[in-house]
Amino acid sequence: MGESLGIKKRGDMGYFYGPVPSRRLGFSLGVDLMSEKTCSFSCIYCQLGFSKKRTTRRFECVNLNSFKHEFKEILKHKKHIDYVTISGSGEPTLHKNLDKIISAIKTISHNKYQVCVITNSSLLYRRQVRQELKQADLIIPSLDSAVPATFRKINRPCKSIQFEKVLTGLTALRKEFKGKIWLEVMLLKGINDSLREAQAMQKAVNLIKPDRIHLNLPVRPPAKKVLSPSKKNIERFRKVVGDTASVPFNRGKNIELKRFDPNLAEQILSYIARRPATVKDLASVFGCGVKKIENFLLLLLHNCRIREIIRGKKKHYILNDKRKR
Ligand code: SF4
16 A cells, blocks of 8 residues: 555665755755664664664665665656755764765765765764765764763763764864864753853864854654753853854744655655654644644554654654665
Protein backbone atom coordinates (compact mmCIF):
# COMPACT_ATOMS: atom_id res chain seq x y z
CA MET A 1 0.00 0.00 0.00
CA GLY A 2 2.93 2.29 0.66
CA GLU A 3 3.95 1.88 -2.95
CA SER A 4 0.47 2.87 -4.17
CA LEU A 5 0.90 6.09 -2.24
CA GLY A 6 4.14 6.66 -4.17
CA ILE A 7 6.14 6.31 -0.96
CA LYS A 8 9.71 5.31 -1.62
CA LYS A 9 11.33 2.93 0.77
CA ARG A 10 14.48 4.08 2.55
CA GLY A 11 16.50 1.51 0.63
CA ASP A 12 15.46 3.06 -2.70
CA MET A 13 16.14 6.70 -1.94
CA GLY A 14 17.93 6.62 1.36
CA TYR A 15 20.27 9.55 1.76
CA PHE A 16 18.07 12.61 1.26
CA TYR A 17 14.89 13.89 2.85
CA GLY A 18 12.79 16.94 2.23
CA PRO A 19 13.24 19.70 1.31
CA VAL A 20 11.66 20.75 4.58
CA PRO A 21 11.27 24.30 5.87
CA SER A 22 13.89 25.01 8.46
CA ARG A 23 13.86 27.70 11.11
CA ARG A 24 17.16 29.05 9.90
CA LEU A 25 17.84 27.72 6.45
CA GLY A 26 14.68 28.30 4.45
CA PHE A 27 14.03 25.19 2.34
CA SER A 28 16.60 22.67 3.38
CA LEU A 29 17.27 19.42 1.55
CA GLY A 30 18.46 17.13 4.34
CA VAL A 31 21.28 14.61 3.92
CA ASP A 32 21.42 11.74 6.38
CA LEU A 33 24.63 9.77 5.94
CA MET A 34 23.92 7.15 8.61
CA SER A 35 21.35 4.38 8.38
CA GLU A 36 21.02 4.35 12.18
CA LYS A 37 21.99 6.70 14.99
CA THR A 38 25.78 6.87 15.31
CA CYS A 39 27.26 9.57 17.49
CA SER A 40 30.17 10.55 19.70
CA PHE A 41 27.72 12.10 22.17
CA SER A 42 24.58 10.92 23.91
CA CYS A 43 22.91 14.25 24.67
CA ILE A 44 20.15 14.36 27.25
CA TYR A 45 18.00 16.32 24.81
CA CYS A 46 18.61 14.12 21.76
CA GLN A 47 15.40 13.57 19.85
CA LEU A 48 16.77 10.27 18.54
CA GLY A 49 17.04 8.85 22.06
CA PHE A 50 20.20 7.87 23.91
CA SER A 51 23.13 6.60 21.81
CA LYS A 52 23.49 2.83 22.21
CA LYS A 53 27.18 3.06 21.53
CA ARG A 54 29.21 6.27 21.36
CA THR A 55 32.18 6.35 19.05
CA THR A 56 34.84 8.70 17.70
CA ARG A 57 36.05 6.20 15.10
CA ARG A 58 35.40 7.48 11.60
CA PHE A 59 34.11 5.12 8.96
CA GLU A 60 32.67 5.13 5.43
CA CYS A 61 28.90 4.80 5.51
CA VAL A 62 27.96 6.11 2.08
CA ASN A 63 27.94 4.48 -1.31
CA LEU A 64 29.05 7.51 -3.31
CA ASN A 65 27.61 6.29 -6.61
CA SER A 66 24.16 5.70 -5.09
CA PHE A 67 24.41 9.07 -3.34
CA LYS A 68 25.19 10.88 -6.60
CA HIS A 69 22.47 9.02 -8.47
CA GLU A 70 19.88 9.90 -5.83
CA PHE A 71 20.86 13.57 -5.82
CA LYS A 72 20.62 13.76 -9.63
CA GLU A 73 17.14 12.23 -9.47
CA ILE A 74 16.03 14.80 -6.89
CA LEU A 75 17.33 17.69 -8.97
CA LYS A 76 15.35 16.47 -11.99
CA HIS A 77 12.19 17.40 -10.09
CA LYS A 78 13.48 20.97 -9.65
CA LYS A 79 12.44 21.36 -6.05
CA HIS A 80 12.98 24.69 -4.36
CA ILE A 81 16.12 24.31 -2.26
CA ASP A 82 18.01 26.97 -0.31
CA TYR A 83 20.52 24.72 1.44
CA VAL A 84 21.67 21.14 1.19
CA THR A 85 22.17 20.30 4.84
CA ILE A 86 24.31 17.42 6.04
CA SER A 87 23.13 16.29 9.47
CA GLY A 88 20.75 13.39 10.12
CA SER A 89 20.89 10.42 12.48
CA GLY A 90 24.03 11.22 14.42
CA GLU A 91 27.32 13.03 13.93
CA PRO A 92 28.08 13.55 10.21
CA THR A 93 31.83 14.13 10.70
CA LEU A 94 32.09 10.48 11.72
CA HIS A 95 31.78 9.77 8.02
CA LYS A 96 35.24 9.46 6.52
CA ASN A 97 35.89 11.53 3.40
CA LEU A 98 33.09 14.01 4.02
CA ASP A 99 34.83 16.25 1.45
CA LYS A 100 33.81 13.82 -1.30
CA ILE A 101 30.17 14.16 -0.29
CA ILE A 102 30.33 17.98 -0.26
CA SER A 103 32.22 17.99 -3.53
CA ALA A 104 29.62 15.71 -5.17
CA ILE A 105 26.80 18.06 -4.11
CA LYS A 106 28.67 21.09 -5.46
CA THR A 107 29.62 19.44 -8.77
CA ILE A 108 26.23 17.88 -9.53
CA SER A 109 24.33 21.06 -8.69
CA HIS A 110 26.89 23.30 -10.46
CA ASN A 111 27.36 25.19 -7.20
CA LYS A 112 23.70 26.20 -7.24
CA TYR A 113 23.00 25.32 -3.62
CA GLN A 114 24.79 26.27 -0.46
CA VAL A 115 26.03 23.35 1.61
CA CYS A 116 25.57 23.38 5.36
CA VAL A 117 27.06 20.89 7.82
CA ILE A 118 25.55 20.54 11.29
CA THR A 119 28.03 19.06 13.74
CA ASN A 120 28.34 18.47 17.47
CA SER A 121 31.93 19.86 17.24
CA SER A 122 33.47 16.79 18.87
CA LEU A 123 35.91 15.96 16.05
CA LEU A 124 36.83 19.47 14.95
CA TYR A 125 40.08 19.28 16.89
CA ARG A 126 41.31 16.90 14.16
CA ARG A 127 42.96 18.75 11.28
CA GLN A 128 41.73 16.15 8.78
CA VAL A 129 38.08 16.73 9.75
CA ARG A 130 38.46 20.51 9.38
CA GLN A 131 40.12 19.99 6.00
CA GLU A 132 37.19 17.90 4.81
CA LEU A 133 34.74 20.65 5.76
CA LYS A 134 36.57 23.36 3.81
CA GLN A 135 34.22 23.39 0.83
CA ALA A 136 31.04 23.88 2.90
CA ASP A 137 29.38 27.29 2.87
CA LEU A 138 28.01 27.17 6.37
CA ILE A 139 28.93 25.12 9.44
CA ILE A 140 26.57 24.96 12.39
CA PRO A 141 28.62 23.54 15.27
CA SER A 142 27.09 23.11 18.70
CA LEU A 143 28.48 24.03 22.07
CA ASP A 144 25.93 23.62 24.83
CA SER A 145 28.10 24.72 27.73
CA ALA A 146 31.50 26.26 28.29
CA VAL A 147 31.63 24.83 31.83
CA PRO A 148 33.34 21.42 31.52
CA ALA A 149 31.11 19.66 34.10
CA THR A 150 27.93 20.95 32.46
CA PHE A 151 29.25 20.04 29.02
CA ARG A 152 29.69 16.45 30.26
CA LYS A 153 26.27 16.44 31.91
CA ILE A 154 24.41 17.61 28.80
CA ASN A 155 26.35 15.99 25.98
CA ARG A 156 27.62 12.84 27.72
CA PRO A 157 30.55 12.50 25.28
CA CYS A 158 32.90 9.59 24.62
CA LYS A 159 35.63 9.52 27.29
CA SER A 160 38.25 10.79 24.85
CA ILE A 161 36.32 14.02 24.16
CA GLN A 162 36.87 16.69 26.79
CA PHE A 163 35.53 20.24 26.70
CA GLU A 164 39.02 21.69 26.08
CA LYS A 165 39.39 19.60 22.94
CA VAL A 166 36.06 20.83 21.62
CA LEU A 167 37.02 24.46 22.27
CA THR A 168 40.38 23.95 20.57
CA GLY A 169 38.61 22.48 17.55
CA LEU A 170 36.13 25.33 17.31
CA THR A 171 38.78 28.06 17.54
CA ALA A 172 40.95 26.29 14.95
CA LEU A 173 37.93 25.98 12.67
CA ARG A 174 37.32 29.72 12.87
CA LYS A 175 40.91 30.46 11.91
CA GLU A 176 40.86 28.16 8.89
CA PHE A 177 37.30 28.15 7.61
CA LYS A 178 36.33 30.86 5.10
CA GLY A 179 32.56 30.29 5.22
CA LYS A 180 29.95 31.18 7.83
CA ILE A 181 29.89 29.67 11.31
CA TRP A 182 26.67 29.77 13.31
CA LEU A 183 27.25 28.45 16.80
CA GLU A 184 24.29 26.59 18.30
CA VAL A 185 23.58 26.40 22.02
CA MET A 186 20.73 24.30 23.40
CA LEU A 187 19.44 26.08 26.50
CA LEU A 188 18.01 23.85 29.21
CA LYS A 189 16.19 24.96 32.31
CA GLY A 190 18.22 24.60 35.51
CA ILE A 191 21.20 23.09 33.65
CA ASN A 192 22.91 25.73 31.52
CA ASP A 193 20.69 28.82 31.81
CA SER A 194 22.41 30.48 34.81
CA LEU A 195 24.41 33.70 34.80
CA ARG A 196 27.62 31.72 35.42
CA GLU A 197 26.93 29.57 32.36
CA ALA A 198 26.20 32.64 30.24
CA GLN A 199 29.46 34.31 31.33
CA ALA A 200 31.48 31.18 30.57
CA MET A 201 29.82 30.95 27.16
CA GLN A 202 30.64 34.56 26.47
CA LYS A 203 34.33 33.87 27.09
CA ALA A 204 34.24 30.87 24.75
CA VAL A 205 32.43 32.90 22.11
CA ASN A 206 35.19 35.53 22.26
CA LEU A 207 37.64 32.81 21.22
CA ILE A 208 35.44 31.07 18.66
CA LYS A 209 34.16 34.27 17.01
CA PRO A 210 31.16 32.75 15.25
CA ASP A 211 29.18 34.86 12.77
CA ARG A 212 26.00 34.14 14.69
CA ILE A 213 24.92 32.33 17.84
CA HIS A 214 21.59 30.54 17.91
CA LEU A 215 20.01 29.77 21.24
CA ASN A 216 17.88 26.68 20.74
CA LEU A 217 15.18 25.45 23.05
CA PRO A 218 14.04 21.85 23.48
CA VAL A 219 10.77 21.44 21.61
CA ARG A 220 10.72 17.85 20.43
CA PRO A 221 10.60 14.70 22.56
CA PRO A 222 14.11 14.36 23.95
CA ALA A 223 16.02 11.38 25.34
CA LYS A 224 15.44 12.64 28.88
CA LYS A 225 12.92 15.07 30.26
CA VAL A 226 14.36 18.56 29.84
CA LEU A 227 12.59 21.90 29.87
CA SER A 228 13.00 25.29 28.25
CA PRO A 229 14.34 28.03 30.51
CA SER A 230 12.11 30.95 31.47
CA LYS A 231 11.92 33.89 29.06
CA LYS A 232 13.81 35.95 31.64
CA ASN A 233 16.74 33.52 31.73
CA ILE A 234 16.84 33.18 27.94
CA GLU A 235 16.95 36.96 27.60
CA ARG A 236 19.68 37.26 30.26
CA PHE A 237 21.76 34.57 28.53
CA ARG A 238 21.31 36.30 25.17
CA LYS A 239 22.39 39.68 26.54
CA VAL A 240 25.47 38.31 28.33
CA VAL A 241 26.62 36.31 25.31
CA GLY A 242 26.35 39.32 23.01
CA ASP A 243 24.78 40.93 19.99
CA THR A 244 25.25 38.00 17.65
CA ALA A 245 23.05 35.74 19.83
CA SER A 246 19.39 35.19 19.00
CA VAL A 247 16.60 32.65 19.31
CA PRO A 248 15.91 31.78 15.63
CA PHE A 249 12.34 32.24 14.47
CA ASN A 250 10.44 29.76 12.35
CA ARG A 251 10.82 30.99 8.80
CA GLY A 252 9.05 27.95 7.49
CA LYS A 253 6.00 28.19 9.68
CA ASN A 254 3.60 29.69 7.20
CA ILE A 255 5.14 28.49 3.98
CA GLU A 256 2.54 27.32 1.51
CA LEU A 257 2.33 23.60 0.90
CA LYS A 258 2.19 24.14 -2.86
CA ARG A 259 5.93 24.90 -2.79
CA PHE A 260 6.58 21.33 -1.64
CA ASP A 261 6.70 18.00 -3.34
CA PRO A 262 2.98 17.21 -3.75
CA ASN A 263 3.50 13.82 -2.17
CA LEU A 264 2.84 14.86 1.38
CA ALA A 265 2.83 11.31 2.69
CA GLU A 266 6.41 10.85 1.55
CA GLN A 267 7.37 14.16 3.08
CA ILE A 268 5.81 13.20 6.40
CA LEU A 269 7.59 9.85 6.42
CA SER A 270 10.93 11.53 5.67
CA TYR A 271 10.38 14.02 8.44
CA ILE A 272 9.37 11.63 11.19
CA ALA A 273 12.14 9.22 10.23
CA ARG A 274 14.44 11.82 11.80
CA ARG A 275 12.33 13.16 14.63
CA PRO A 276 9.10 12.16 16.31
CA ALA A 277 6.39 14.75 15.68
CA THR A 278 2.88 15.64 16.84
CA VAL A 279 0.06 16.51 14.45
CA LYS A 280 0.59 20.17 15.31
CA ASP A 281 4.35 19.94 14.62
CA LEU A 282 3.64 18.47 11.19
CA ALA A 283 0.93 21.01 10.40
CA SER A 284 3.38 23.79 11.25
CA VAL A 285 6.29 22.26 9.36
CA PHE A 286 4.28 21.58 6.20
CA GLY A 287 2.20 24.75 6.44
CA CYS A 288 -1.19 23.06 6.18
CA GLY A 289 -4.22 22.33 8.33
CA VAL A 290 -4.30 19.88 11.22
CA LYS A 291 -7.21 18.04 9.57
CA LYS A 292 -5.22 17.40 6.41
CA ILE A 293 -2.26 16.07 8.38
CA GLU A 294 -4.57 13.85 10.45
CA ASN A 295 -5.98 12.29 7.29
CA PHE A 296 -2.51 11.45 6.00
CA LEU A 297 -1.48 10.06 9.39
CA LEU A 298 -4.58 7.87 9.51
CA LEU A 299 -3.69 6.45 6.13
CA LEU A 300 -0.09 5.82 7.17
CA LEU A 301 -1.22 4.23 10.44
CA HIS A 302 -3.66 2.03 8.56
CA ASN A 303 -0.81 0.87 6.35
CA CYS A 304 1.45 0.22 9.34
CA ARG A 305 4.06 2.72 8.08
CA ILE A 306 3.98 4.69 11.31
CA ARG A 307 2.94 4.27 14.93
CA GLU A 308 1.92 6.40 17.84
CA ILE A 309 3.93 6.92 21.01
CA ILE A 310 3.23 9.12 24.02
CA ARG A 311 6.01 11.46 25.08
CA GLY A 312 5.64 14.37 27.45
CA LYS A 313 1.91 13.50 27.66
CA LYS A 314 1.53 14.23 23.93
CA LYS A 315 0.88 11.85 21.09
CA HIS A 316 3.82 11.68 18.71
CA TYR A 317 4.25 9.75 15.49
CA ILE A 318 7.34 7.74 14.60
CA LEU A 319 8.24 5.32 11.82
CA ASN A 320 7.09 1.80 12.41
CA ASP A 321 10.52 0.53 11.57
CA LYS A 322 13.80 1.94 10.43
CA ARG A 323 14.80 0.11 7.30
CA LYS A 324 18.44 -0.52 6.73
CA ARG A 325 20.08 0.41 3.48
S1 SF4 B 1 21.70 15.61 19.76
FE1 SF4 B 1 23.10 15.33 18.07
S2 SF4 B 1 25.11 15.28 19.03
FE2 SF4 B 1 23.63 14.91 20.64
S3 SF4 B 1 23.45 12.64 20.77
FE3 SF4 B 1 21.84 13.39 19.39
S4 SF4 B 1 22.74 13.20 17.37
FE4 SF4 B 1 24.44 13.15 18.84
